[in-house]
Amino acid sequence: MxxxxxxxxxxxxxxxxxxxxxxxxxxxxxxxxxxxxxxxxxxxxxxxxxxxxxxxxxxxxxxxxxxxxxxxxxxxxxxxxxxxxxxxxxxxxxxxxxxxxxxxxxxxxxxxxxxxxxxxxxxxxxxxxxxxxxxxxxxxxxxxxxxxxxxxxxxxxxxxxxxxxxxxxDPWRPVVEPTVREMQLRTNGMAPDADGNSTNAETGYTIAGTLRDSRRDGAPVAGARVAIIGTGRYLITGETGRFTFRLSKPGSFRLTAQHPDGTSTERRLSLPNPAGEFDLVL
The missing domain is CATH 3.30.2000.30 (STM4215-like)
Structure with a gap:
């Protein structure tokens, strides 16, 4: 060098x-x-x-x-x-x-x-x-x-x-790790009970996934609109097709995605999600 x-x-x-x-x-x-x-x-x-x-x-x-x-x-x-x-x-x-x-x-x-x-x-x-x-x-x-x-x-x-x-x-080598798809953040002045509940707790969830196109061997989709129905929240995917949303409480919700060519898909999910998987496929 x-x-x-x-x-x-x-x-x-x-x-x-x-x-x-x-x-x-x-x-x-x-x-x-x-x-x-x-x-x-x-x-x-x-x-x-x-x-x-x-x-x-x-x-x-x-x-x-x-x-x-x-x-x-x-x-x-x-x-x-x-x-x-x-x-x-x-x-x-x-x-x-x-x-x-x-x-x-x-x-x-x-x-x-x-x-x-x-x-x-x-x-x-x-x-x-x-x-x-x-x-x-x-x-x-x-x-x-x-x-x-x-x-x-x-x-x-x-x-x-x-x-x-x-x-x-740059002497470092990259390390392969599993994708973080669901993250729960709890802020609480008191320890939760045996069931993990606390009346004073504030809990937030972060979900992440990738939008893929089945017509192109599962390639990531860029420029697509991904939204959570009923919340008014949406984003446009980048080159990697990744999307991330933060939710304030658990429950059921619907993710929808629309390809730039008009093709769309929808998926019903729930939080917490034991599978920890939120990908969408067109």
Whole structure:
């Protein structure tokens, strides 16, 4: 992934400065003394010196997605990916200080134009990133001790600027779980009796199901109207054909669905539902 990020930055600088005929070299090396001594032409160097988690973007969760093509009545649950800060030290190298400073300014202007890396430059795993690749030039809390960095590199100190790109790293594998089709929520200041009843209890139910088309081998139906008759409550299904309703009390009710082509179906159900199954089939 880091090599693909470096290639994206290379192409960004080539296009935005711009650089023609390889007149300026773009490198991603440690700027050690022996390295700089070998330079033969003006060079922009982006040294990846630090990679760490972006704690401000940390979001520990386990979102659920549809298990398309998998076992029926199952979903995929997966931990949210990591957001990582890739911190570069940007320097420029030329024979004359004036040329060096001019090149550094051009580089900073090119990088500052894009608060996120353009999609046209993203290839491989970068093109599959779930979030935009945020960038930040010259962060106040980066490169706070440049003298120490240059000392460790055994090179003479020179102007530098920090540049940060936030990438997503996803090491987790999804886990297959059964679909939650009925959920009961009870809020009560007193424990229920032996039969599970309480006069002070407030109970809510959430039902969920999928609308499928028997004419298309049970494929989910998108854009259909699903309603609970007599309540005025309805929704339009998305691409996965899923629908969810919340009911305040148990009892019998009728679910109805109408396909965009006018085909409809109806099903009578009750809550609680021992089978825990609320799918509709056209």
């Amino acid at each position: 880091f090599d693909e990020l470096e290639e994206a930055l290379r192409q960004l600088l080539i296009q935005e400065i711009p650089i023609t005929d390889g007149e300026i070299e773009i490198a991603f090396d440690q700027p050690k003394r022996e390295w700089s001594a070998r330079l033969s032409r003006p060079t922009i160097n982006l040294f990846l010196y630090d990679v760490r988690e972006n704690v401000m973007l940390r979001n520990y969760g386990f979102p659920v997605s549809d298990n398309e093509g998998g076992e029926a009545n199952t979903v995929l649950r997966k931990r949210t990916p990591l957001r990582m800060d890739c911190n570069f030290m940007v320097t420029t190298w030329a024979t004359e200080p004036a040329d060096e400073h001019r090149l550094l300014a051009d580089t900073m202007l090119a990088l500052a134009r894009y608060p996120t890396l353009p999609e046209r430059l993203l290839e491989g795993r970068l093109a599959e990133q779930p979030y935009e690749l945020r960038t930040l030039l010259g962060a106040h809390d980066r490169l706070t001790n440049v003298a120490e960095i240059w000392s460790s590199l055994d090179n003479e100190i020179r102007p530098s600027v920090s540049y940060q790109v936030v990438v997503t790293m």
